[in-house]
Amino acid sequence: MKKLFLLLLAVPVLSFTARSQGNIPFWKEVQSLKQKDSLSFPAPGQTLFIGSSSFTLWKDASDYFPKHKILNRAFGGSTLLDMIRFRYDVLFPYQPKQIVLYCGENDFASSDTVTVAMVVQRFTTFYSLLRARYPKTPFLYVSMKPSPSRAHLLEKYKEANGQIAAFLRNEKRAAYADVYSKMLKDDGSPMDDIFLQDRLHMNAKGYAIWKKVLEPLLKK
Secondary structure (H helix, E strand, O other): OHHHHHHHHHOOOOOHHHHHHOOOOOHHHHHHHHHHHHHOOOOOOOEEEEEOHHHHOOOOHHHHOOOOOEEEOOOOOOOHHHHHHOHHHHOOOOOOOEEEEEOOHHHHHHOOOOOHHHHHHHHHHHHHHHHHHOOOOOEEEEOOOOOHHHHHHHHHHHHHHHHHHHHHHOOOOEEEEOOOHHHEOOOOOEOOOOEOOOOOOEOHHHHHHHHHHHHHHOOO
16 A cells, blocks of 8 residues: 555646646647547446557457447557546546556656566556456456567566566456467567557557457457
8 A cells, every 4th residue: 555655646646737738748638538528428338448559549449349339548658657647537437347458568668767666566556546446347458569669678568567467367357468479470579560660559460469369358
């Protein structure tokens, strides 16, 4: 609990001035999502996708999972700290059937000083907050992917993925989706033809891999 309190202290409190000036990272993106909700609030019982741009750009996710109603509230290049900061905006307002998170890559990319221990602690803090609000809602974490443009971070991704997977194995109504290993060639390097030109985000072939991994883990 002490670690949770200390990490929450590191997340800036949104003052009225900061809110009005939009100085908080991803403030405008989150307000846009809230505007959508104000026009037509999402029905309960949907599968909530939250996290960073790999979900944000999956605009046709519903086509990949026609048996599920997908509510996508991911935004930008967000980090786990952003997930904690904006939990009242993109997580807590809904009554989801299942919560699916893709986040963590950008935490490492934000600074060379960010360690595996820091990212895993951020994840467990977020998970604790999620569980306080949704004690029985199924949760699925999608592993950090092997983005070729971030080759220097792949060892950190692998280690953090492993620790998060181990943590979730001891949690009820929680699961881990390993997309990392499914996106590698036989020699262990990332596949060449599943990414866009930025070598960070995925094309349809990449998302097809995700569909195959995620579909058995999504609650019907």
